[in-house]
Amino acid sequence: MNSFFNIDSKVAAAAEKALEAASASFARIDEIRAYNQEKVLAAFIKNSVTESHFTESTGYGYGDRGRDVLDSVLADCVGAQDSLIRHSLTCGTHTLGVALFGLLRPGDTMLCVTGTPYDTIHSVIGIKGSGMGSLKDFGVTYKQVDLLPDGTVDLECIEKALEEKVAMVYIQRSRGYSLRPSLGVEDIEKIAKIVRNKSDAVIMVDNCYGEFVERTEPVSHGADIIAGSLIKNPGGGIAKCGGYIAGRADLVEKCSYRMTTPGLGREVGPSLGQTRGLFMGLFNAPHIVGEALKTAVFAASLFEQLGYETTPHSAEKRVDIIQALKLCNSETLIAFCQGMQKGAPIDSNVCPEPWDMPGYDNQVIMSAGAFTGGSSIELSSDAPLREPFAVWMQGSLNFDSGKVGIMLAAQEIFKRGLLK
Numbered sequence: 018m019n020s021f022f023n024i025d026s027k028v029a030a031a032a033e034k035a036l037e038a039a040s041a042s043f044a045r046i047d048e049i050r051a052y053n054q055e056k057v058l059a060a061f062i063k064n065s066v067t068e069s070h071f072t073e074s075t076g077y078g079y080g081d082r083g084r085d086v087l088d089s090v091l092a093d094c095v096g097a098q099d100s101l102i103r104h105s106l107t108c109g110t111h112t113l114g115v116a117l118f119g120l121l122r123p124g125d126t127m128l129c130v131t132g133t134p135y136d137t138i139h140s141v142i143g144i145k146g147s148g149m150g151s152l153k154d155f156g157v158t159y160k161q162v163d164l165l166p167d168g169t170v171d172l173e174c175i176e177k178a179l180e181e182k183v184a185m186v187y188i189q190r191s192r193g194y195s196l197r198p199s200l201g202v203e204d205i206e207k208i209a210k211i212v213r214n215k216s217d218a219v220i221m222v223d224n225c226y227g228e229f230v231e232r233t234e235p236v237s238h239g240a241d242i243i244a245g246s247l248i249k250n251p252g253g254g255i256a257k258c259g260g261y262i263a264g265r266a267d268l269v270e271k272c273s274y275r276m277t278t279p280g281l282g283r284e285v286g287p288s289l290g291q292t293r294g295l296f297m298g299l300f301n302a303p304h305i306v307g308e309a310l311k312t313a314v315f316a317a318s319l320f321e322q323l324g325y326e327t328t329p330h331s332a333e334k335r336v337d338i339i340q341a342l343k344l345c346n347s348e349t350l351i352a353f354c355q356g357m358q359k360g361a362p363i364d365s366n367v368c369p370e371p372w373d374m375p376g377y378d379n380q381v382i383m384s385a386g387a388f389t390g391g392s393s394i395e396l397s398s399d400a401p402l403r404e405p406f407a408v409w410m411q412g413s414l415n416f417d418s419g420k421v422g423i424m425l426a427a428q429e430i431f432k433r434g435l436l437k
C-alpha cells in the first residue's frame with residue numbers, strides 16, 4: 018500500500034494476506050474475462066461496426082442504423098436471436114416491466130420460481146400497491162414457488178406448479194438483497210429442462226448483475242428471454258442509462274411493441290447521441306465486470322481474514338457481482354459504509370447516514386460515489402440495519418480503486434474499535 022491513505026498496519030497486513038488467498042479466484046476471473054472480451058470483439062467485427070453508426074438521430078429516429086446494429090451486436094454477445102438495447106429504457110425495473118407487459122396477456126399466469134422477486138418488481142406485478150396499472154390490474158395472475166430453507170430452488174415444487182397452465186416462468190438470477198445463493202447458468206438450465214418437459218411457458222430471466230460473469234448467458238441454457246440494466250454490468254460503466262432485452266426473435270418483437278407502442282415497435286426511438294456510449298460500454302463490459310468481480314473477491318477475502326462470515330466465500334465460483342458481508346451489528350455496518358464512502362472518486366466528502374427508506378421496515382445506510390447516478394457497476398454498498406446485519410456491495414470500475422474503498426471501510430471499523 019502506498020502512502021496516500023493512512024491504513025493501519027493491522028488492516029494492511031490482513032489485506033496483503035487477503036490478496037494472496039485470492040490469487041486462484043483472480044486467475045479464474047481473468048480467464049473468463051479474456052474469453053468474454055474475445056466474444057464481444059468478434060461480435061463487433063461480425064457486425065462491421067463503423068464510426069458512422071455513432072451518428073445521432075433525432076425525432077422519430079427512423080432508419081437509425083447504429084441503433085439496429087447495436088441490437089445485433091448485443092444479441093451476438095449474449096447468444097440470442099435478437100435484442101433491444103436502448104437508453105430510453107430508463108432502468109432495470111422499467112426494462113423488466115416492458116418485457117413482462119410485452120409478453121403476458123389477460124388471463125395468463127406468471128410463475129416466479131425463485132421466491133419473492135426483487136422489491137421494485139412487486140408493484141409491476143401487483144403484489145404491492147394499487148391503481149398503477151400493474152399486471153394484476155390487467156388480469157395477469159401471479160404465482161410463486163418459494164425457495165428451499167437453504168435458499169436453493171425447489172425443483173420438485175416447480176414441476177408440481179406446472180401441472181396448471183402457466184404462460185411465463187420467471188427466474189431471478191441474482192440474489193438481490195437476500196442471502197440466498199445467486200443462480201448460475203447451469204442452475205437456470207436445470208430449471209429450463211423441467212419447464213420444457215411439462216410446458217411451453219416462456220422462460221424469462223431477470224439477468225441483472227449476471228452479465229459477463231460466466232462464459233455464456235441464460236439464453237444459451239434454455240431461457241427464452243433475458244433483461245437487465247445498463248448502469249450495471251453490460252453498460253460497462255460508460256452507458257449513462259438504459260436497459261436491454263434479448264432472446265427469441267418473436268418474443269423480442271412483442272416486447273418492442275410495449276417498449277414504444279403497437280404498430281411502431283423498434284422502428285422509432287432516436288438515439289440522441291447515446292449510441293457511441295452504449296457501443297463503448299458494451300465493448301468494455303467484460304473487462305469492467307472482471308474488475309468488479311476482483312473487488313468483490315478481495316472484499317470477501319479481507320473480511321474473512323478479519324474473522325467475518327462472507328457470502329459468497331472468496332474461493333467460491335461467482336455467478337454475479339454481488340458480495341454480502343455479515344458484520345454483526347449496526348455500528349459496524351455504519352462504519353463500513355461511511356469508510357467506503359471516503360474512498361469514492363466522487364462525493365468522498367459526504368458522510369452517508371442511515372435513513373427510513375420507503376418500503377423498508379428498518380433504517381438503511383448506503384454508500385455510493387459514482388460518475389453515473391445510481392450506477393451499481395461502480396463501487397457501492399447497501400445495508401439494512403437489521404438481522405443478519407449484512408452489507409451488500411458491488412462494483413468498482415477498476416480493482417485498484419475498489420481495493421482502496423474496501424480497505425478504508427475496514428479501516429473505519431478498526432478506528433472505531435469495532436473489529437472482531
Ligand SMILES: *Cc1c(COP(=O)(O)O)cnc(C)c1O
Nearest residue numbers: 108109110135191193223225246
Ligand atoms: C437492480 C435490479 C433490478 C432493478 O433494477 P433498477 O435498475 O434498480 O430498476 C431488478 N432485479 C435485480 C435482481 C436487480 O439487481
